[in-house]
Amino acid sequence: MSLGLGCRFWVLGALTSGLVVACSSGSDRAFGDPSQPNQPSGGAAGEPSASGGSRTSAGASGASAAGTSGSTNGGSSSLAAGDGGMAGDCAAGECEQEPGPNPCAPNPCKNEGVCHESGESFVCECTGGFAGTTCTQQALEALPLLPGATSCDLAALSGSGAVAVGDCNVDSVRTPFWWKPAIGTKALSTGFESGATALTSDGTFVVGYSRSTDGSTSGVSWFNGQQGSGYQGLVYNGQTVSSRPSVVSDDGMVVAGESESLNGSPRAVRWVDHGEAVLLGTGHGEIYVKGMSGDGKVIVGYAYDPDAAIVWTPEGGLANLPVPEGVEGGVAFGVSRDGRVIVGEAGGQAVRWVAGAAPQELGVMGSARAASKTGDVIVGRSGGEAMIWDEDHGARLLSDVLFELGADVMSWTLSEAVAVSADGRVIAGNGSFGGMDRVWLARLP
Numbered sequence: 001m002s003l004g005l006g007c008r009f010w011v012l013g014a015l016t017s018g019l020v021v022a023c024s025s026g027s028d029r030a031f032g033d034p035s036q037p038n039q040p041s042g043g044a045a046g047e048p049s050a051s052g053g054s055r056t057s058a059g060a061s062g063a064s065a066a067g068t069s070g071s072t073n074g075g076s077s078s079l080a081a082g083d084g085g086m087a088g089d090c091a092a093g094e095c096e097q098e099p100g101p102n103p104c105a106p107n108p109c110k111n112e113g114v115c116h117e118s119g120e121s122f123v124c125e126c127t128g129g130f131a132g133t134t135c136t137q138q139a140l141e142a143l144p145l146l147p148g149a150t151s152c153d154l155a156a157l158s159g160s161g162a163v164a165v166g167d168c169n170v171d172s173v174r175t176p177f178w179w180k181p182a183i184g185t186k187a188l189s190t191g192f193e194s195g196a197t198a199l200t201s202d203g204t205f206v207v208g209y210s211r212s213t214d215g216s217t218s219g220v221s222w223f224n225g226q227q228g229s230g231y232q233g234l235v236y237n238g239q240t241v242s243s244r245p246s247v248v249s250d251d252g253m254v255v256a257g258e259s260e261s262l263n264g265s266p267r268a269v270r271w272v273d274h275g276e277a278v279l280l281g282t283g284h285g286e287i288y289v290k291g292m293s294g295d296g297k298v299i300v301g302y303a304y305d306p307d308a309a310i311v312w313t314p315e316g317g318l319a320n321l322p323v324p325e326g327v328e329g330g331v332a333f334g335v336s337r338d339g340r341v342i343v344g345e346a347g348g349q350a351v352r353w354v355a356g357a358a359p360q361e362l363g364v365m366g367s368a369r370a371a372s373k374t375g376d377v378i379v380g381r382s383g384g385e386a387m388i389w390d391e392d393h394g395a396r397l398l399s400d401v402l403f404e405l406g407a408d409v410m411s412w413t414l415s416e417a418v419a420v421s422a423d424g425r426v427i428a429g430n431g432s433f434g435g436m437d438r439v440w441l442a443r444l445p
Helices: 398-404
Strands: 008-011 019-022 028-031 114-118 121-125 140-142 149-157 164-170 173-180 184-187 194-199 205-211 217-223 243-248 254-260 266-272 286-292 299-304 308-313 317-320 331-335 341-346 349-354 360-371 377-382 385-390 394-397 412-420 426-433 436-443
Touching (some): 149 426, 173 205, 243 266, 243 286, 266 308, 299 341, 308 341, 360 385, 360 394, 394 398
Parallel strands (some): 149 194, 173 194, 194 243, 217 243, 266 286, 331 360
Antiparallel strands (some): 008 019, 140 436, 149 164, 164 173, 194 205, 205 217, 205 243, 243 254, 254 266, 286 299, 299 331, 308 317, 349 360, 360 377, 377 385, 377 412, 385 394, 426 436
């Protein structure tokens, strides 16, 4: 078959069953569409009929294209404008394919969610306190308690927000837990009182501590819920002192926390691939680690004697973070996974430090505890309630945000937000539900 105008063919999407021809003259032709009664039956556009006569087909209304095609008897076949449905105006023969099936039909959004087309996909607008891709998850929920537990506290979230770790009080003994939807809340056993403090981005590797009967602590780890290798503290005169890992890199290769000095004061240390504890610096009476970047190259925390918010990097070593004029001390509670944004507290105000610049006050009394991967979403505490901050809205009470989503916040006291997922949409923290200390998980659109 030959079309002198240089035409292209493709099948239309779900709304029609015909064939579209795009020609260099700037017109389309739709063929084989049963909705267009003037079209001939059988054969393709431009092909000769059995008798070698001409063939006319409907196309875009008000536009025409003409061309010749060989026929069995040497005659010609023409393409002329018809009164059929419009297939679209073309420029220089460049026509786009008609839209495919509607991604919102049938509605994939559950629990009365409203579906909106987004390119070839969809976005659900959830209502009634539901959240998630298809509105099947609660916007606010309590994590299940360990059997026999009377209270629980959150320590950390995975990068996706789908895994959480912390501690529960079971028969007056602190017991670490590991939570994920598929398994619920699982106890991480060490044989004695212990705690989980951090986990990797994928949620499979957890670090924490175990306390012995003499009161000393040692670093421990778990992989997929099973206890693994430990982390020894600093060694003085051949004797290993207590250690307590606090944070871990995304891949689990770098861990940081505290180890005792000779006089028993905490010192910030770093372990690489379960190696020996390496002192991060001196100059303060006590140093505590609270946060780490995803690659393990930025470590933050706070120090006493003298008081200061601190940051450590391989290039700069241990340094004090700047604080607003007239303020003494400060605390760095967390750092974004990309290492650019540090969050914390100074002078009773929630603050953030961006790439080593002077601190920016977030406009609330309280503290900033954690940041999303790039630091554009920050969570923490304001006036005894969980808060969320972003560039567009500033600081807001999380309970107000969740109330607007239809979540049942009246039964809760959301005391503090402790962790946030990499994308800033899953937030977790501690609060009170039914008079009991519980861990809560919130999901935002």
